[in-house]
Amino acid sequence: MARKLLGVSLLLVGCVSAQPVDSAFFETKIRPVLAAKCYACHSSQSKSPMSGLVLDTKAGALKGGRLGAAVVPGKPAESHLLRAIEYRDTHLQMPPGGKLPDDVAADFRRWIEGGAPDPRQDAPAASAKPRGMSIEEGRKWWAFQPLAERPRPKVKAASWPATKIDYFVLEKLDARQLAPSPAADKRALIRRVYVDLVGYKPAFDEVERFAASKDPAAYADLVERLLASPHYGEAWGRHWLDVARFAEDNPTSEATNPPYPFAWRYRDWVIEAMNRDVPYDRFVKMQLAADHMSVPRDELRALGYLGTAPVYHKDQRLSADVIGGFLADDFDDRIDAVTRGVLGLTVACARCHDHKFDPLSTKDYYGLAGVFASTMRVERPMFDVEPEVERRYLWVQRRLFDLRYSINLLSGEALTVVNSVELVAKWKPELQALEKEMKSYQDKYPALVKSLERYWTFAPPAKDQPRQRRVETTSREPYMNAVYDAAQYVDGSEKAYTVLQYKPGEARDYPVLINGNVATPGQPVPRKFVEVLSRGETAFRNGSGRLELADKLFDDAGPLAARVIVNRVWGWHFGKPLSPTPSDFGTQGEKPSHPELLDDLAARFVRNGWSLKWLHREILLSSTYRQSSKPRPDAQAVDQANALLWRMHPRRLDVEAYRDTLLHVSGRMNPNPGGPSEDVDADESVRRTVYGRVSRSRVSKLLQLYDFPDAAQTSPGRDLTTSSLQSLFVLNSSFMKLAAEGVVKAVAADASAADTARALFRRVLARDPSPEELDAALTYLAKRGPESFAQVLLSTNEVIFQP
């Protein structure tokens, strides 16, 4: 106790001291504490000392860790070490096991005030240089190289190749003395290409007509017909929606992050754009920046890519740091979705530190963060509005949303917040002024004014009344979930209450956050593109920089973006992409099995105007794609995984193709395109699965069962599993029961047993039964009847399998 009192008194009277602050002081008072309490985590002997800080060397203590100098001689206020051990800052408290005694902390303060004498003679602490690649090395990385078309490789069987793709595939097979597989039979091929392009299996007549055709152009014609079908966009739009982490609500739908009622308009835009074969570069650019491009209003639906992005709830009672952290998480989603989705780069790894492997820095990360910190989610009208009026409207819309939330909160459950009554009183006149202002547009834009109606009548509920929790999950009003340029700031000036500020038309640069922590902001970084991919000017100057970012993705980073999408498209056609890590083309990704093929195809894809339909034709008309998928022991002995593509990969249908096929064969499918989503788990739901509601918080049971990806993040590709729960669905669900009933209804009722059996086979499996199958079917039908037999057929492997 005496010692403790002494320590405190020393602190009070300043530097008066029994013991001078010198090397001996360090040895007796400081070093033992460092050794006992700090070295375990902060030692130069450690491979990765915590926070990059080492305290067992003098240089290490002076240099400090990620926060900066741990010890600044003579300046206790700037010494992070002291800040940490004094436990005054909730974000920085060391040692983590508990606060040191006050007198020990006081010793450290005295030591630092006294110039921090430290007799240790040491080599400078190991530099904290990241292990990642330098920019110069990075520029040589294969995936970043310019694209060039490759010469056609020489192959043995010159008659096999049908498109240029085949030469690259055959060259590798030749090298391993493997022959390609024979062409798939026509019945297998039409099933394959139907599932692939329109997302469900063909009917019996279709299959037989194709099988019977002698026309050498029959296959190419079929491909053209399916590419021109409106159902093509439904299947291929869905692939993109996986990458775009499309959903219609938030991981936690709360007061400040309610569902997106117009998300379906973005989904419809994607489907339509696929059908129109909008060039891929333009397709992505519109999703990032349609409002900066000269496009019809309707195209602004593309902005749903950002406008329906996941966001976290920002309870305004939280501190500015906590809210700022949530906001930074929002930006992180955009950075991750764009960089992994479009560029196959894990830029989000550089949020807390430079990327450990790839040439990506925190500056790259925060340069992009500024773009998204200058982009606001809003509901934009589908109809034309003068730009100034719209900009004002969008600000007012968001302001009213926030005000309603604030007033509701502060006059309800948060009534205890200091000044809440005054705050609410202050906001009331603002509300009235905004009402007056917006109502002045009544004659010109009645729909605009109508959309704000709910805010004028707003009255906070009495304290004990249950609040109305009605949340619109979907709406047909003429609006779209989109974005516009407005800088976002966290305003922590009210003590107990944090608000977000939006500055329309303004952009902001975002600071590098030390260790990714909003409480320790560093220098702001100009909004800019990833350095290693940039040619010339990197900074963005036009508003948020979204359009410049979009342009850079396809100019400076064009070769990478082309490789990434061509690899994805290949994977969607074949079941496996050429590079097995489609969202990681960095050093930790897997290199493609056929790099020359990928490069050549990407180069020609760009030359052909980034046309996805061109790419489909190139792939679908190849001999490689048309191979049989049957197993071959000789080839499996050499290449079990089929990396060399000696056959087509056989696979399971994804959930959309499976459910849509079941709806088709049972005659229950409602083929109408577009519009608000419905619940795919509901028995009465009979539209295509792509029109099912996608939720980030309550995932449909069926979608989840069949490996639908988590829509809170961009999906690198689906992992298609087999499980007994899936089998329970097949054996016992009402969906399968209804499908069986539908099948029976769709076949002739008064036919003989043999005709019925044949008709059921044709309806469900699009083929005739073999004689043995027919025999077994007749025996079964006599016992269990046509509906049970329909369900038997629906439950078979053949239905869910794509040969």
Place this chain on the structure above:
Amino acid sequence: MSGPFSRRELLTRLGGGFGSVALAGMLARDARAAIHGFYSGPKLPGRAKHVIMLFLAGGPSHVDMFDPKPALEKYAGQRPDSTNLRTERETGGLLPSPFKFAKYGRNGVDVSELLPQLAAVIDDVCVIRSMYTFNPTHTPARSLYHTGSILATRPSTGAWVSYGLGTENDNLPAFVVLSPGFGGSGGSLARSGFLPAEHQGISFNCSETAPEKMIPDLRNKWSAAEDQRADLDAIQALNRGFGKTFGPDDYLEGRIKSMEAAYRMQFEALDVFDIRKEPETVRAEYGPDPFGNGCLLARRLVEKGVRYVHVNQGIGQPWDDHEKIEKRLRERCPGMDRAAAALIRDLKRRGLLDETLVVWGGEFGRTPVSESGTGRDHNPYGFTMWMAGGGIKGGIAYGATDEFGFKAVENRVSIHDLHATMMHQLGIDHTRLTYRYAGRDFRLTDVFGDPVKDILA
């Protein structure tokens, strides 16, 4: 396609293809994963094979249950400087606990009068009074509790264990969530995140007791069992015919086996999930409410090899006592106390306690200062959780909060440390539990957490 090779390829590399290995469980499909999981680090000495997580959503009040603070009486209504910590809402002066505490067990661990049954088994319980976490609002704090992160992309601890250790039972999921009513499994608690979807927690409604009401599509409502067997035989005959035409294929063979497993599961699950098969005395010991049912079912499930069972106490966030805390705790505690204590006793009787780690807690604790005069606000700075079994020291209270119970000050245990400790007891070095994601071998605990060695038996 998420690892260096797909699971199917891995399986083939391990030899034999699907046909030659046992079908690996309801959700996992790989023999290696089924038996050992994908954890490839050193096997630590931890003895636990299963986890039962008892979760009290809303944030139970530690100063009323496990962490007595006489200073609250002394300074009642006052607001000393050290209590000026920002929480979710505006708070007032210190609010003493209305409940009496006494010391129990061989080491005299404090337990309040609200929890007489847990007090009686306290010698098997390690009360951690120095927990802290990083967010004062429910959703992010729950996400931290379940996944170690507030991000919506991270897998939950149950998914970690399913991924790391696989399953012990072919016919049951590795990770089960028991929740009264619906909506208990949303969000972070059952999430597989960037791990493959098979590690997602499978959710069952424990306010029901009939298995066919708890498990979707468990029973066929239209066919008798023998008819269904005939149907399945017809399906499999067609499948075999198709397989002959196509040739040997992992997927086709796997699905044939999976159909059989599902057929069998209809009956096995009917048995395992049916707590009505327990003796009346056992059911009475756990109590008749959904939490009692859930705890009892959790025991039945781990007995059958389920790795991780999460049991939610109540619907929504019942422990969020912003007001009338005395009345509400008196109503809510007896059922929770009875079921949790019964679980410990029952596991011990059956010799399962040593291999089953029971964890109890909420996303944070509550403030010693009052909100609205009769309640307490959220408190992430210091709170109590407890662990029992699974090689954890019983009969101790570890760590301490400050004199008012606001902030953990001694032997502080972060939520990350708790996760690391759980993994340690399962034999997993959490720094080696990784999954290839976003360009790196992503540690499921990210960069956080150290096992609390002091509480290991």
